[in-house]
Amino acid sequence: MEPTFSYIYSIPYIILFLIYFVLFLWENKLRKDGSDIKIVRYLGMLVFFIFFGFRGYLDTDFAVYYPLYESAPTLSDSRGVAQFFSSVNEDYLLKVEPGFKVLLILLKSVTPDYFFLQIISSLIDVLFLNYFFRKYSPQYILGFIMFFIFSGLIIEINLMRNSKAIFLFIYSLKFIKERNAAKYFICNGIGLLFHTSAIFYFPLYFFLHKKFLPAFVWGTFILGNILYLGQIKFITPIVLALGNLFGGFYSIMAEAYSKSSLYSSGYGITIGYIEKFLTFVLFYSAYDKIGNFIKDEKMLNIFFNLLFLFTTTYLFLSEYSVLIDRMTTLFAVSYWILYPYFYATLERLFKTIFTVVLLLFGILKMYKSNNFIIRRYENILWDKPSISRAYFIFNKHMDKILNPKK
Template sequence: MEPTFSYNYSPPYVFLFFIFFFLFLWENKIRKNDGNIKTVRYLCMLVFFIFFGFRGYLDTDFVVYYPVYEDAPTLADPKGVLRFFSGVNKDYLLKIEPGFKTLIILLKSIWEDYFFLQIVSALIDVLFLNYFFKKYSPQYVLGFIMFLIFSGLIIEFNLLRNSKAIFLFIYSLQFIKDRNPVKYFICNGIGLLFHSSAIFYFPLYFFLHKKFPPQLVWGAFILGNVLYLGQIKFITPIVIAIGNFFGGVYSLMAEGYSEDSMYSTGYGITMGFIEKFFTFILFYYSYNKIGKQIKDEKMLNIFFNLFFIFTVTYLFLSEYAILIDRMTTLFVMSYWILYPYVYTILERMFKLVFTFILFLFGTYKMINSNNNIIRKYENILWDKPTITRAYYIINKHIDKILGPKK
């Protein structure tokens, strides 16, 4: 019988990190000689696509998307398409946004195997990431490494819908800079058709390009740490009050989430908190030097403001673990860009220190984030994953894996 937790599940992820780390070193060697990194870029994209696109049934969201894909009609069945969009006799379909339903129908019309959805999803994601890191990152591979370390795995495995909204938002950042509201809202309107969380991106157009006052930045950071470390609950009363105001199922949901330790327990002092605390200080200490590298003041403000929102969300919503997971992921892309800029401004000796810490921390993250059985890696190119076994594993082990964080 396979155990719920074991470090034997981690090696494929460590190996993936090692490949990207080698590509990172190779890229830097090429850059020193003013060479072209095109080969490194293509290898980076290929490794990403094979690892994520051809994965088996990993993590938990296949439980949602597999039956949706199985129930989806093809374009040859117009009546089935109408039923699929209306969600007749399939309540869970009502939770799936129309943009994602359209994508599923198109893919199902090409190939009926569920894995085709994962393949195309990963292809879309890696093309967006390639665009993002080519356009904004001074270190291409380091951007991918930061993606892996900071939320990338959960985005690829569990956020098939959310990821499209996130990447469309990333694409729309240029329209904030250019002050082009039509293109910005069209991009994120399409994102909204894939996941409702895209609604949080709409207000950002009006202020994300502006520099936040230092008093606001540091004041919110200090207050957030007080709330976080003191485990002061102020969200819970608000959630319960709103639930009671609307009554019925909303009241029950609010009380249920507030009383369930799986959803409402804060994280406490963890490696994640320590990392975020020192990252905040490091980024804002380096603000002026990074600004000289980015040169475009609006883009500088956009990435720092995204990071600020990420950090404040993490600290202020600490009493709701589920809110931390969902909300911070919407703004984590700031990490993928700002850390490569920190690397570029370092002197040679500190670059070596950064590289050494990156190797240790990345290895640590890959080992400890993937040591449970639902992350046991399988690839359809050389394995034969089955849905029955995947369901068996998740039903047997999910309660232990998603138990309250301590």
């Protein structure tokens, strides 16, 4: 019998991290010698594409997207296309955003093989990341490493629709800087067609480029820590009040979420909390030094304000773990870009210390994040993943994964 938890499941992810760590060292050597890093960049993209694009049935999203892809019509089936988009259809699996449905129909018209969806999805994602890290990051590979360590794995493996909304938002950051509202809202409007979470990006246009007052930043951070460490519940009463106001289904769901230990319990003092606390303090303490590298004041404000949103969201929403997971992921891009800039500000000795800490923390993160059976890695280039076996593992082990203390 296969165990639910084992270090064996983490090994491919640790190897992935180590490959990028070596590429990171190679990139630094090339930069020191004044050489072009194009070979490192291409290798980084290729490894990403092969690892994620050709993966088997990982985690839980296949349970939604496999049947959805199977039910998607082709362009030649006009009646099926109309029915696929019809609001009359009450099948939960078909209640996904229209932009993603269009993508499904286009890909299904090429091949009925579900893995084609994962391949194209990862190709789109790596092209976005390549654009982003080339444009903004002083350390190309370090950007990818931070992506893997901070939310990137779950984005790539388990948030196929969300990822498109997130990457379209990243692309639209330049429109905030340029104060081009039309392009910004069009870009994120397209993201909204892939996942409704993109709605949270819409208000950011109006303030993300502005510098927050230090008193406001640190005051909010301190208050968030008090609420987090004191486990002071202020969201639960709001959720229950809204549920009672709307009544019916909403009241039942509000009650269920509020009482569920799975969804409503805070995280407490964890490695994740310590990491976020230290990152926030380190980055804001190095604000001026990082600003000397970014130089563009609006982009500097954008990335630091995203960090502020990421950290405060984590602290203020601690009583609802499901909200922490969903909301912080929207702003994780701040880590992917600010860590490379923070590294660039360090002197040689501290860069060495940073590199050692990165190696140890990265291995620990890859181990802790992937040591359960639904993350057991398979690749269609050399394995033969079975959908029936994936469903069997999913049904047998999910309860224990979600409730490991039972």
